[in-house]
Amino acid sequence: MEPPVSDQYFHFTIGPVQGFVAQARRTRDFWAGSFLLSWLAGVAMAEVNRQGGKIQFPVPPKNYLDWIQGQHKGEKPPRQGAIPNRFKSTCAKVPAEFDPELVVSAIQDAWIALADHVWKGDKLDGFAASGTRAIWDRQHANFWEVSWAITDKKEETSLLDQRKNWRNHGFTQHEPGVKCMVMDGWQELSGQARPGDAEKNFWQELITSDLPGIQADLGQASSKQKERPKQLEQLCALAYVKRRFTRHFASFETTLPNSELKLKGWKLSHGMPSVSYMAAVHWLKELVKSGSDSEVENLLGLARDVSRDRVEWDTEIQCLRQAADERQWHANNPKRQLLALDGQLFFRHVQEQPQAYGYDVEKTKRFAKELGKFCNGHELPSAPSPYYAILLMDGDSLGVHMSDLDKQTAISAALNAFTGGVPDIVEKHNGCLIYAGGDDVLAILPLENALGCAAAVRVHYLKSFEAQEPKIPSTISAAVAFAHVKTPLGMVLADLHPLLDDVAKDGSGRDSVAVRVWKTSGQVLQWAQPWKIALHDGERRADGELEVETLARLFAKDGSTGSDLDGRFSNKFFFKIEERLAVLADPRLLKDKDKDKDKDKDKDKDKDRRAVPVLNYEQLLDLLAVDFWHSDTNRQRVSLARAREHIEPLLTQCQPRERVMKEGKELLPVARWKHHELAADGALLVRFLATKGMEGDGQ
Incomplete structure (x- = not known):
């Protein structure tokens, strides 16, 4: 008699994440990519469950798989993606019969079924050129990359990473003709070899049709009926589904051919703020x-x-x-x-x-x-500030704890509690949540609410983990991009992960926040601090305010009666800070920058230049206090000592700090900081927040 087969452990991932999500011209593209990728991960989880597997990490949010399979019981339908694209299914009780390839086919079959539903719903047969259907089928059939690994060893949690290192990728088919205006490199659907070469005006006929929402989805309609729409976007098959699937998702229903898994859509709002x-x-x-x-x-x-x-x-x-x-x-x-x-x-x-x-x-x-x-x-500004914010947050080094099997149940519970609370926090801060799954958060917000939202999400994250046993010392970092509305959205999105990973995490020692400001001329400032330094009062308060926000609010009040600042921060003073720190706080500016030039000729000049003293923190604080005291009417309002008290928190935010970690205990900071050179970015961020970017080239 053969011995019973032990349980196996299934690891799975789907991509390309960045290639599908981050390529976006509108916020709606951004949201749709995240939603659809999460939906496909949910389909894969449902197929694992159908085969008798049990998803233990991460546990899918309550009722999410029920909605995917049409088995919900009246709960509020999901609005955002809520499942990470990577998961592990443990204790699959069908080790002998479990078929990983059915999970792979479930993803592909579900995607093809949804794409076909959009094709039929938009009646594209009536608009298609001769090559449109071939382009549609080719692109949908060859996009998703699926990797999986299966093992009977519970402790082999890194097996999928090893698998990905040696897997062979198929060769992507060449995409001819005019390319998509959203997803780079993919052919647009009309099949034209060069702009204007299509055998029929596919896009013009489509956008002037009576399909619901088609003009808003593909371009701005002209004010004159039947006139060519403005800013008409020509899309590949993948981008077309991202744009149009919400119009048809409520009526989507299918049974997957290979596994007989039943899927059903639900009503989704078409509203996504520009x-x-x-x-x-x-x-x-x-x-x-x-x-x-x-x-x-x-x-x-x-x-x-x-x-x-x-x-x-x-x-x-x-x-x-x-x-x-x-x-x-x-x-x-x-x-x-x-x-x-x-x-x-x-x-x-x-x-x-x-x-x-x-x-x-x-x-x-x-x-x-x-x-x-x-x-x-009505004493209102004649136009709004043209700046908005995108927030990206991610847990710090959570993978270190996830490899400990004894902690996985607690981590799953913490992440579910965290994910469940994020939508309300973002909504409270007047934002629009793009994605919340696992320890990741992505949202678009007004300039005025972004930093407060980040601080509130952090507190919620800490509390979600503290409520579990065993307690896991996990922290979360944030990246905030303030961008002018004319800055290409794709460029801002592509910069978010480097800002989070390289600046907030690696540069500041994690448990930190990093900010970049993008004007029409490009990036104009970068600021980062550990949360402990960045927060004004109460590191663990859900309504905590960042010090730069407090200073900006006081600067915007202009020292008016009722504020706790009895001096005035003038715009001229902020330029003075930038000037002082550029010359006196950065010793690199005092070094010879071109050693290949005639050294004898410039010897005396360089000697004098190197002799310029570099002031330390206390000396700079005294100097800036004097500058502040002499600016505006402050000499009549405050003493020099009081002026120094006003300047100290501002200068603190101009000195980047890095958390120093104990060896082998990455998440536990010691009671000291590594200080970096003073820079004016903290003060410039205060001025930007106070003026909402309207102080210079804001429009």
Whole structure:
């Protein structure tokens, strides 16, 4: 008699993650890529369960697999991706019969079924050129990369990493013709060899059809019916499904041919705020709250003359929804209607060059003039700040603990508690959650709320782990990018992971936050600190405020009565800080930068240059306190000693620190810090936050 076969352990991953998620021109592309990748991971988990396996790490969120299989019981449907693309299934009780290839085929079959559902739902047979279907089938059949490993040794938790190191990738087929405008290198669907060479105008016919939402999904419609739409986007098959699947997901239902696993979709909102809308959120709230219905109705009429698009009708931002609910704005209320308009209409750079955005010059000029009068009459800024934020967060060195099998149950419970609480935190901060799964968080937020949201998510993460036994000392780091709405979204997204990994984690010793600001000219500043240094008061408070936010708020108040700052931070003073630190705080600037030049000729000059003293921290603090005391009217307001007290927290944020770790205990900091050279970025970030980027080339 043969001995019973022991349990096996299945490891699995799906990609390419960055190739599918990060290639985006709109926030909606970004969200859709994350959602669909998570959905496919859920399909794989459902197939493991169907074969008798048991997912132990990470445990999928409660009821998520029920929604995927259409077995839910009235719970709120998932809105974001919530399953990491990599997981391990342990204690699969069918070791002899378990077939990993059925998991692989479930992913591919589910994707093909969804793609075919979108094709039929949009009736693409009626628009397709002769080669469109072939492009569609080729691209969907050859995109996903699936890796798996199976072992009977429970402790072999790194087996998949070893497998990935030697696996062979298939050769990607050459993609001819004109390429997709979202996913680089993939052929767009009409099949044209060169722009304008298509046998029929596939995209023009498609976007002028009566398909629901097609104009908003593929480009901005013209204000004149049947006129060629503005900014028409030509997409590959993969990007097309990302753009259009929400229109048809509620009616999606299929049985996978190889495993007979049943899948069913659910209703998804089409609303995903554009970067322009997210930048304008708080300004829009004040706009609609300030004016009467008749004033706003006048603005609405002029805005509709420019563009009748209601691309933000389904967008849900908490502060705007609360304003509408409190005042009972019904669907036909002009204020509710105004909040549905394309956010870019309100920006000066659009109003000054309307033709670049497909708008009529004279109509835009009339709207801009009336908007200016309205804002002036209600003491509002004439335009919103053109900056928004993207937040990326990730647990620190959690893999060190995940390799300990005794901790995996506690880690799974902590991550489920963490993931479950993130949506409410992001919503509370007027943001839009793109992804929350495992220890990862990705969200887009207004400039004003991003840092506070990051701090609140961190506290929630710490509490989620502290509630488990055994307690696991896990921390989380954050990367925040403040970006101008004209900065390409793909570029900002591509920079987020280096900012998180190289700056917040490696550069600051983890449990840290890093910030970059992107203006139209490129990156203008970078700032990072460990959370313990960055937070103003209460390292573990859910409503904790970063020191740079506190200083920015005081700077924005301009020392007015009622603030706890009795001196004034002037814009001129911040330029003085930048000047002082550039010359006196960086010894690298005092060294010979070109040793190949005639040394004898410049010997005396270099000697004098090296003789310039480099001030230490205390000396710089004294000097900047004097600068502050002499700026604005501060000499009449504060003593020199009080001026020094005001400057010290600002200078603290200008000295990057790095947590020093104990050997072999990576997550436990010792009671000392490694200090780096002083830099003005902390002060420049304060000025940026206070002025919302409007101090220079903000528009």
